[in-house]
Amino acid sequence: MPPVHEFDLIARIRQRAAARGDVVLGIGDDCALLLPPPGMQLAVTMDALNAGVHFPPETAPADIGWKALAVNLSDLAAMGAQPAWGTLSLSLPQGDPGFVDAFFDGFFALAAQHGFALVGGDTTRGPLSIAITAHGLVEPGRALRRDGARVGDDIWVSGTLGDAAGALRQWQAGAAMSPALQARLDRPTPRVALGRALRGIASSCIDVSDGLLADLAHLCRASGVGAEVDVDALPASAALRNAFDPDTRRVLQAAGGDDYELCFTAAPAQRAALRQLSATLALSLSCIGSVTAGTGVRCDGVAAGAGGYQHFA
Amino acid sequence: MPPVHEFDLIARIRQRAAARGDVVLGIGDDCALLLPPPGMQLAVTMDALNAGVHFPPETAPADIGWKALAVNLSDLAAMGAQPAWGTLSLSLPQGDPGFVDAFFDGFFALAAQHGFALVGGDTTRGPLSIAITAHGLVEPGRALRRDGARVGDDIWVSGTLGDAAGALRQWQAGAAMSPALQARLDRPTPRVALGRALRGIASSCIDVSDGLLADLAHLCRASGVGAEVDVDALPASAALRNAFDPDTRRVLQAAGGDDYELCFTAAPAQRAALRQLSATLALSLSCIGSVTAGTGVRCDGVAAGAGGYQHFA
Numbered sequence: 001m002p003p004v005h006e007f008d009l010i011a012r013i014r015q016r017a018a019a020r021g022d023v024v025l026g027i028g029d030d031c032a033l034l035l036p037p038p039g040m041q042l043a044v045t046m047d048a049l050n051a052g053v054h055f056p057p058e059t060a061p062a063d064i065g066w067k068a069l070a071v072n073l074s075d076l077a078a079m080g081a082q083p084a085w086g087t088l089s090l091s092l093p094q095g096d097p098g099f100v101d102a103f104f105d106g107f108f109a110l111a112a113q114h115g116f117a118l119v120g121g122d123t124t125r126g127p128l129s130i131a132i133t134a135h136g137l138v139e140p141g142r143a144l145r146r147d148g149a150r151v152g153d154d155i156w157v158s159g160t161l162g163d164a165a166g167a168l169r170q171w172q173a174g175a176a177m178s179p180a181l182q183a184r185l186d187r188p189t190p191r192v193a194l195g196r197a198l199r200g201i202a203s204s205c206i207d208v209s210d211g212l213l214a215d216l217a218h219l220c221r222a223s224g225v226g227a228e229v230d231v232d233a234l235p236a237s238a239a240l241r242n243a244f245d246p247d248t249r250r251v252l253q254a255a256g257g258d259d260y261e262l263c264f265t266a267a268p269a270q271r272a273a274l275r276q277l278s279a280t281l282a283l284s285l286s287c288i289g290s291v292t293a294g295t296g297v298r299c300d301g302v303a304a305g306a307g308g309y310q311h312f313a
Numbered sequence: 314m315p316p317v318h319e320f321d322l323i324a325r326i327r328q329r330a331a332a333r334g335d336v337v338l339g340i341g342d343d344c345a346l347l348l349p350p351p352g353m354q355l356a357v358t359m360d361a362l363n364a365g366v367h368f369p370p371e372t373a374p375a376d377i378g379w380k381a382l383a384v385n386l387s388d389l390a391a392m393g394a395q396p397a398w399g400t401l402s403l404s405l406p407q408g409d410p411g412f413v414d415a416f417f418d419g420f421f422a423l424a425a426q427h428g429f430a431l432v433g434g435d436t437t438r439g440p441l442s443i444a445i446t447a448h449g450l451v452e453p454g455r456a457l458r459r460d461g462a463r464v465g466d467d468i469w470v471s472g473t474l475g476d477a478a479g480a481l482r483q484w485q486a487g488a489a490m491s492p493a494l495q496a497r498l499d500r501p502t503p504r505v506a507l508g509r510a511l512r513g514i515a516s517s518c519i520d521v522s523d524g525l526l527a528d529l530a531h532l533c534r535a536s537g538v539g540a541e542v543d544v545d546a547l548p549a550s551a552a553l554r555n556a557f558d559p560d561t562r563r564v565l566q567a568a569g570g571d572d573y574e575l576c577f578t579a580a581p582a583q584r585a586a587l588r589q590l591s592a593t594l595a596l597s598l599s600c601i602g603s604v605t606a607g608t609g610v611r612c613d614g615v616a617a618g619a620g621g622y623q624h625f626a
Contacts, residue, residue, distance in 0.1 A: 024354060028535070029459050030391040030520060031356035031449070036349045041337060043344035044432065046400035046446055050439035078343040087359035089402075089444040119357065126363035131402040131444035133359060136344070146342050207343060222341070 009100060009123055016108050017118040023085065032119035034085055040137040043081035047071045048131035055186075056171055057128075061099045063186035064130065065106030070188045071209065072134035073114060074260040077195035078207040080144040081136030083114040088121035091129040106187075114192055144198055144205035144264065149223035153203050153265040153291040156274065158191050158283055160237040161212055165256020166244060180239035188260040197277050198264055205264040211257045213304045217297050219263065227297045229254075229289035229304075254299065265291055322413060322436055329421050330431040336398065345432035347398055353450040356394035360384045361444035368499075369484055370441075374412045376499035377443065378419030383501045384522065385447035386427060387573040390508035391520040393457040394449030396427040401434035404442040419500075427505055457511055457518035457577065459535035466516050466578040466604040468540055469587065471504050471596055473550040474525055478569020479557060493552035501573035510590050511577055518577040524568045526617045529576055530610050536578075540610045542567075542602035542617075567612065578604055 014027040024033035036042055049068050051057050059067075069086070076083050088107075092099070111118065116134070163184035167177045177185070191207075198205060206219045212234065220227050234253040241249065266274060271287070278285040297304040327340040337346035349355055362381050364370050372380075382399070389396050401420075405412070424431065429447070476497035480490045490498070504520075511518060519532045525547065533540050547566040554562065579587060584600070591598040610617040 024453075025456070025458065030388040030518075031358040031394065031456075033392070033451070033456055034355040034357060035453070036355055038351055042347040042349055042355075044347060044398070044400060044446075044448075045344040046402050046434045046444075048402040048404060048435055048437050048444065050404060050437055053438050075343040079346070081344065085357070087357060087446055089359050089361040091361060091363060091442060121359045122361055124361050124363055125366050126442060127440045129404060129439060129442055131359075131361065133357075133400055133446035135357075138346070140337075140348070143338070143344075143346055145338065205343075 013104060013118065016104060018111060018115065020085070020115065020117040023117050023119055026117070026119045032085070032087070034119065037137060039140065041140050041143065043076055043079045043136040043138050043143065044133065045072055045075035046131060046133040047075065048129060051128035059186060061102035062106035065103035066110050066187050068130040068132055069107050069110050070190050070260060072132045073110070073116070073190035073192060074188065074207045074209070076134055076136035077190045077192045078144060078205050078262055079136065079138060080142060080195045080199040080205070081138040082196060083116040083134060083136050083192060085117050085119045086132055086134045088118060089124070089131040090121070091124045091126040093126070093128060142199045144195060144202050146204055146206050146219045146222035148204040149219060149225050149265040149291045150203055151225055151291055151293050153267055154271065154287050155216070155227055155229065155263065155265055155289040155291060156285050157208070157212065157235065157261055157263045157288050158194055158285055159259070159261040160235045160240065161208065161259050161261060162240050162249060162252035162256045163237050164188065164258035165252045166240050168258070169252065170243070178239050178243050180237065181243065185258060188258065190260060191262045193281055194262055194283060197281065201270050201273055202264040202266050205262055208259040208261045208263050209257055211255045212263060213254050213297055213299070216263055220295065220297060226292040226294040227289055228292050229297060229299045231299050233286060233288045235284060235286040326417060326431065329417060331424060331428065333398070333428065333430045336430050336432055339430070339432045345398070345400070347432065350450060352453065354453050354456065356389055356392045356449040356451050356456065357446065358385055358388035359444060359446040360388065361442060364441035372499060374415035375419035378416035379423050379500050381443040381445055382420050382423050383503050383573060385445045386423070386429070386503035386505060387501065387520040387522070389447055389449035390503045390505045391457060391518050391575055392449065392451060393455060393508045393512040393518070394451040395509060396429040396447060396449050396505060398430050398432045399445055399447045401431060402437070402444040403434070404437045404439040406439070406441060455512045457508060457515055459517055459519050459532045461517040462532060462536035462538050462578040462604045463516055464538055464604055464606050466580055467584065467600050468529070468542065468576065468578055468602040468604060469598050470521070470525065470548065470574055470576045470601050471507055471598055472574040473548045473553065474521065474572050474574065475553050475562060475565035475569045476550050477501065477571035478565045479553050481571070482565065483556070491552050491556050493550065494556065498571060501571065503573060504575045506594055507575055507596060510594065514583050514586055515577040515579050518575055521572040521574045521576050522570055524570045525576060526567050526610055526612070532576065533608065533610060539605040539607040540602055541605050542610060542612045544612050546599060546601045548597060548599040
């Protein structure tokens, strides 16, 4: 296929970028110009995905575009921020118009769900790699941080755990991926509405990207607390239950990454509010343990191990 | 050398990041939290550098860190914005602590010159690649855009042109690079103070990254005007004059990239102000032509050609 000239590509992207009233100047100048609403804090995150490291090389281009944005919106969700604007750096081995158009089909499908405007970035020649910077808005003092967990808080997680890791394990074994699990690996759902709703309810929050136990350990370290997790309380999808034996499934739920669910803590007094929220959002919220004094994450009373979570690996 | 664990790396980077009062939460959570000053617009740019594409693979790691930030600060300068915060995505083939520390030596040396705070990002495993998103602040309505050039304006450029391209040409020929030219290739100077001072003086502005004629063509297209350039007026350093014959030198000046000087337009009534500014900043400013009706860039009366600037190639 003929190579895509960078300026043609930028023109094509510009036509598809959503309009927002607070974008003074979008794609096409040296910088975008944005007008943050008065009194709001700006939440900023940047995550990159490399082919073969963060997704299998044969992942559909539209799924790569979706996922690259989803992992960044998930960080905004974990802070309780409302997605606003983003920039994208796309490195491509060659200018393949089919790849680029499909990539942006996935990217803009998710962006449109959240009123998220692409305002700039660049395209370069190189190995397939995507870096996105996402900006969100959050009221001062209301962001969900990692460092607010208190001893006695409940630990909660949204949705189900282990689905993406289950799909990856099937792929690594050369088996066909279960469609429901593959959908979770390729098109994760950033829990933006949940993150917004947790302002004032959750005491701390993190998104599950490295794996529940690893991410909960980050949260505990930031908060100066420990955690006790009830492994049987970790939520599993029917697809995961069907695809794996119970021992393997529990490892995937506890240690598998790429779920992009939210793990958060909240005082026990918030249980009724969270049950109501779960119903409102039609999203399961599971209480999986409690915050303890000390340090480290324990699963069913056993230390989860440092870094590798050997108990589950 | 032993691989660097991502979390150790982040801790080391965090220790070196500059503090700013408007950074509510810096490196270490799902997002950074920033407090834009009331009434200011946010200028955002994102540029990536790939090894072997944007810099020779043997470039010193400290120079890579400097240059990756410089090209982004140059975009802020071209908008007249004051640098504020940034995020960095660093993809590394292997965790080499020596590379990483040297990279950040260069990065933070330049960041410190501009009070620029690194507030987040990520590190991934992959081919050497750096993407940076830089945020600056600019007063509403005072940003230097590409689309403000008017027929009859003078065209100006800062500093000297062609030095970086001259160094690259020496390197491509297998020759030793002239130290003065190599310094311009490896450690470009973003013209931040000039960009700030040009608010209210320049009618349009762009930074010279692709090459003067190419970047001036972008500016003309955005403004709906043409340009007439006097090639003999293009500024050259003594080092460039010493290293190349006049014909080669002129090609490097007109078409060579990576200078990161500012090319801007201003009404003739601004000439005295610009001469004063040049003295104040101790930075040469050269009037190289004028904005014309029509479209396209002409050099000494000859159309510079579409895209390739064949007249000079």
